[in-house]
Amino acid sequence: MCEVTSSNFLELFPLIIEQIDKSCFLAIDTEFSSIDTNLSIKTIKEFYKQRSNFVKQITIFQFGLAIFSTTSLQHKYHVTIYNFYLNPTSINPIDVKYIIQSSSIKFLAEYKFDFNKCFYSGISFINQTQENILLNQNQPDKNYSLSINERQYLNILFEKINQWLITAHLGDKIQYELNNNEKDILNDYLIHSEIRRCFKTIWTNIQMVEQKKILFIEHITKEIYEERMENNNDDFYLFIQSLIGFTKLIRYIRDNYRKTIVGHNCFLDWLIIYDKFIDNLPLKFEEFHTLMNKNFLFSMFDTKYLALEMKQYLFTRQNRSNISNYVETLSMSTSLSSLYDLLISKYYENLVFLKPIIEITSTDRYKNEVWKHEAGYDAYMSGIVFLKLIYLYKQKKFNKIEFNEHQSIFDICLNEIQLYKNRFYAIFIPYISLNRYDINKKYKKKLQQCLVLEKHNKEQLDMSDIISHFNSYCSMEYEINRNLNKIYLLFQSEQCQRRILKDYLNHPLYKIEKFHWFKHSLFIQYSFAISSIVLTGICISFLVKRRM
Structure with a gap:
């Protein structure tokens, strides 16, 4: 590896x-x-x-x-x-x-x-859309968003360039070695771009000399600067290639x-x-x-x-x-x-x-x-x-x-x-097809097994945590109730059901059991609740009538 x-x-x-x-x-x-x-x-x-x-x-x-x-x-x-x-x-x-x-x-x-x-x-x-956006940003005075470390690094470099320019003559050159800590802070193109954006009478170039990264700085006229900037697309496209990675x-x-x-x-x-x-x-x-x-x-x-x-x-x-x-x-x-x-x-x-x-x-x-x-x-x-x-x-x-x-x-x-x-x-x-002539048919598998999972304390469940635990057993679907405290695990394999029930027997956090229609169906529960309310109402009405 x-x-x-x-x-x-x-x-x-x-x-x-x-x-x-x-x-x-x-x-x-x-x-x-x-x-x-x-x-x-x-x-x-x-x-x-x-x-x-x-x-x-x-x-x-x-x-x-x-x-x-x-x-x-x-x-x-x-x-x-x-x-x-x-x-x-x-x-x-x-x-x-x-x-x-x-x-x-x-x-x-x-x-x-x-x-x-x-x-x-x-x-x-x-991706291609992002690359196109960057290609449309090729402007000489483009101000890139830089991190704090990148900006601090450039400020130190700018100060040294300013001090040099005070006594420099046209055609003069200096070298600045980028040490191991500095050379990876900023992309080469961004170093050139930021220096050239701020200084209109210098030109920069970076070369490897004896396995050392050297920044060469040359003092030039503004006319030469503008001429070079017009023919400087190669640096920009090399920069884009470095971002493509x-x-x-x-x-x-x-x-x-x-x-x-x-x-x-x-x-x-x-x-x-x-x-x-x-x-x-x-x-x-x-x-x-x-x-x-x-x-x-x-x-x-x-x-x-x-x-x-x-x-x-x-x-x-x-x-x-x-x-x-x-x-x-x-x-x-x-x-x-x-x-x-x-x-x-x-x-x-x-x-x-x-x-x-x-x-x-x-x-x-x-x-x-x-x-x-x-x-x-x-x-x-x-x-x-x-x-x-x-x-x-x-x-x-x-x-x-x-x-x-x-x-x-x-x-x-x-x-x-x-x-x-x-x-x-x-x-x-049955499958998702990317073949030209396959048809992705609408078909619902019959999921024969259903387990109901909840916490012993009835608290809400973390769906992502549940999936990370149960995906390893077999392929299954997940349905969660409105209160987010009960999950229904739906799958086909009876063996998978036996394994889950065995593994989670007496589990300290989760309670898991087979689905029973009367016990777990919302329809039955709501119907039972409504029936209880109606029956209670009838009893109260009957008692009131007797007293009258």
């Missing part, structure tokens, strides 16, 4: 591009600043509207990229993992506001997320990559990728559908959707009874962590006669430790799950893998799952 920040992104960029070009597929994952808790969605249009509004209010902290490539051995793969720390560009007039949710920060902190690397060394990024990598993939990209339960990831790196999300799902087909010409696979489509091969009755024979903690959940644990176990080896062998070629960090919920590691797990699933599907459905000198085993297995490309998991319809 390689951690990538603003300090080494440009240095690593050519190597990453080279590895992408040689890959057989990529796996991605994102970590972001908030959790989406509004999941009571009935149609694809409602879903897209709600999710796109959510994406516009958050930012991305981390982007994970796992680059898988074939080797000379047919069933062996190399994977290189990158973990990119990101921080949105902040330069007037681009000043992004976003939500940071305490439960999301708590969750990331529990998994040792390094917020310092994100906020201090995060790679900048902008991580977006440069996404644009390269968009424009050049034509293979396969995978993620787990990744429709939200693609919304984030489009909004943060490509352009602002459109208002309607139909427009987003069209733009995704226009911008991304590679195949996308969602490993959660794939696992559910292949559950007959993963979780047949015979296989279900054998799961506990290998690892006690294995389950039939399709969460990323559960699938990964299942597919790297002996249980998987017992299902197939040929398995892929994956070797990590980057640092030893991921070889010796588990880093779940770090974007790079989650991307790696998604890629592992994808490889193992397509091998399983080919062998279980066709009972063989035919070796072909013109095709790799990977391509042979990949060809068999083309039906599932560009389809993403959704709880309310």
